[in-house]
Amino acid sequence: MPNSLIVFIHAVIIIGFTIRVIMMRRPVGVTLAWLILIFALPLAGAIMYLLVGERHLGRQRVAREAALRVHYGQWLQKLPRNAVADCSSLNRKSVPLKRLLEGALGIPALAGNRLHLMDVTETTLRSIIADIDRAKHTCHMEFYIWNEGGTADEVCEAMIRAAKRGAICRVLVDAIGSSGFLKSNLVRRLRNKGIEVVAALPVGPVRMFFVRLDLRLHRKIVVIDGEIAYTGSLNLVDPRYFKQTAGVGQWVDAMVRIEGPAVQALGALFLWDWVVETGQDIKALMETRNLKTAPQVGSANVQTVPSGPGSTSDTTHQLLLASIYAAHSELIMTTPYFVPDESLLTALLSATKRGVNVTIILPEKIDSLLVRYACRSYFDDLLTAGVRIICFQGGLLHTKSITVDGEIALFGTVNLDPRSFWLDFEVTLSVYDPDFGARLRALQLRYAEDTQSVDLQSRQKRSARERFFENTARLFGPLL
Incomplete structure (x- = not known):
C-alpha cells in the first residue's frame, strides 16, 4: 500500500472520529480521554470507539422502554396517597433530595417502611431462603452475578421448592456477569422445574455491531410475593466459593431487607427489567400479585432510584452531588471502586472546606489493577484537603x-466511578430516616475499625514510576 494512501487513511480516521467524539457533547474528561486514545492509536482507538464509545442499547430495547413508560405512569398515579411521604415528615436536608428525584424520575418517596440492615452474607442468604420458603405467589430475583457453590446453591433449592408449591419464580441475571452460571447444569435444572431464567443484555459476535457490549445489568433485587424485598451490594454468591484465586480475600457486602410500600417500587423495577428483556405482556405480569401495595409497617421514608444508560443516566450522579453539598458536619462513603469525575471531586474538596468531616473507606485490594492505580491518583488532592481515606483490610x-x-443514607449497587454513573443499570435507595442512617453509619464505623489510614507523607515518598502509573491510569478514568 503506498505511503500516501496510508497517511490519507490515517488522517481520515483521526479527523472523522474526532468530529464524531466532539459532536456527542459528553463530559469534557470523557471526550478528552477518547481523543487521546484516537490520536495515539488511530486504528485501535477507532475500533474501541465503535465497540464501546457510545451507549447503543438496540432499537428493540428502546422501543420496549418507551412503551413501558405509559404503564408505569399509570402505576405511579394509582399509588395510595397515604403511601407517599409528605415533605412535612422529612428533615430540611432531605426535602431537596426528594424533590430532585421526583423531578428527574417521577418516583416519590414512600413512607412507612421497615428496613433490616444485614452485613453477614451467610445470614443474608439464609434470610432470603427462609422468605422464599414462605412464598405463596411470586419469587423474583435479579442479580449481576450468580455464582454456584455453598449457600448460593441452597437458594436455588428453595426456588425449586417454591415452584413446586405453585409460586411463579423468575430469575434475571446479567449475561456476562453470570455467564458461568447460565451455562451450568444448575440452570438447566431450574428451567426443568418450571423456573424462568433469562439472561439480560446478551452478547454475541453479530450483536456487538448494533449494541454496546459493556453496558451491564448491575442491579441486585429480590422481591417475594410483593411483600418483602432485598437490595444492596451482594451478588447471589457465597464468598467462600467466589473468586478465591483473585488474591483480594473474601468479598464483604451488605443488604437491606425491606417491608412496606417501598417493596412495590422494587417490584416495579424488576418487572420493567423483565419486560425489556423478554417482551412479555406487562399487564399480565402486573396481575401476578407482585405490585400490590404493602401496608405501612415502619417509619422509614424510602425513595427507589433506578439509573442506567438512557433517560435516567444522570440521576444517580446528580443525587450524589446533591447529597455531598447537603452535608453539614459529616460524610462517610464506602465503595470498592473510586474513580470520581471532576464534579464529584470538587464536591468532596469543597465539603472539607466547609468544615465537613469526610471519610472514604475503600478496600486495600481490588480485582482491577487499572482501577486501583486510577483510584490512588486522587489520594494526594483529597488528603491535602483534609479528607480521611482508610483502606479496609478484612477482604474486598x-x-x-x-x-x-448520620441522617440521610444512600445504599444500593452504585460504585463511585463512571461505569456506575453512566454505563451500568443500577439501583439506589435514598433513605430519609435517622434510625436507619444511624445503623448504616454504625456499620461504616465497624468497617473503619479493620483498616489502615492512608498517610500523605508516606504517599509523597512513593517512586516516580508509581506516580507515573497512577497519573496515566487517571487519564483513562472517564472510560473505566
Missing part, C-alpha cells in the same frame, strides 16, 4: 453506602 469491601450527617 464491596458495600456501596453513603451517610450524610
Whole structure:
C-alpha cells in the first residue's frame, strides 16, 4: 500500500472520529480521554470507539422502554396517597433530595417502611431462603452475578421448592456477569422445574455491531410475593466459593431487607427489567400479585432510584452531588471502586472546606489493577484537603453506602466511578430516616475499625514510576 494512501487513511480516521467524539457533547474528561486514545492509536482507538464509545442499547430495547413508560405512569398515579411521604415528615436536608428525584424520575418517596440492615452474607442468604420458603405467589430475583457453590446453591433449592408449591419464580441475571452460571447444569435444572431464567443484555459476535457490549445489568433485587424485598451490594454468591484465586480475600457486602410500600417500587423495577428483556405482556405480569401495595409497617421514608444508560443516566450522579453539598458536619462513603469525575471531586474538596468531616473507606485490594492505580491518583488532592481515606483490610469491601450527617443514607449497587454513573443499570435507595442512617453509619464505623489510614507523607515518598502509573491510569478514568 503506498505511503500516501496510508497517511490519507490515517488522517481520515483521526479527523472523522474526532468530529464524531466532539459532536456527542459528553463530559469534557470523557471526550478528552477518547481523543487521546484516537490520536495515539488511530486504528485501535477507532475500533474501541465503535465497540464501546457510545451507549447503543438496540432499537428493540428502546422501543420496549418507551412503551413501558405509559404503564408505569399509570402505576405511579394509582399509588395510595397515604403511601407517599409528605415533605412535612422529612428533615430540611432531605426535602431537596426528594424533590430532585421526583423531578428527574417521577418516583416519590414512600413512607412507612421497615428496613433490616444485614452485613453477614451467610445470614443474608439464609434470610432470603427462609422468605422464599414462605412464598405463596411470586419469587423474583435479579442479580449481576450468580455464582454456584455453598449457600448460593441452597437458594436455588428453595426456588425449586417454591415452584413446586405453585409460586411463579423468575430469575434475571446479567449475561456476562453470570455467564458461568447460565451455562451450568444448575440452570438447566431450574428451567426443568418450571423456573424462568433469562439472561439480560446478551452478547454475541453479530450483536456487538448494533449494541454496546459493556453496558451491564448491575442491579441486585429480590422481591417475594410483593411483600418483602432485598437490595444492596451482594451478588447471589457465597464468598467462600467466589473468586478465591483473585488474591483480594473474601468479598464483604451488605443488604437491606425491606417491608412496606417501598417493596412495590422494587417490584416495579424488576418487572420493567423483565419486560425489556423478554417482551412479555406487562399487564399480565402486573396481575401476578407482585405490585400490590404493602401496608405501612415502619417509619422509614424510602425513595427507589433506578439509573442506567438512557433517560435516567444522570440521576444517580446528580443525587450524589446533591447529597455531598447537603452535608453539614459529616460524610462517610464506602465503595470498592473510586474513580470520581471532576464534579464529584470538587464536591468532596469543597465539603472539607466547609468544615465537613469526610471519610472514604475503600478496600486495600481490588480485582482491577487499572482501577486501583486510577483510584490512588486522587489520594494526594483529597488528603491535602483534609479528607480521611482508610483502606479496609478484612477482604474486598464491596458495600456501596453513603451517610450524610448520620441522617440521610444512600445504599444500593452504585460504585463511585463512571461505569456506575453512566454505563451500568443500577439501583439506589435514598433513605430519609435517622434510625436507619444511624445503623448504616454504625456499620461504616465497624468497617473503619479493620483498616489502615492512608498517610500523605508516606504517599509523597512513593517512586516516580508509581506516580507515573497512577497519573496515566487517571487519564483513562472517564472510560473505566
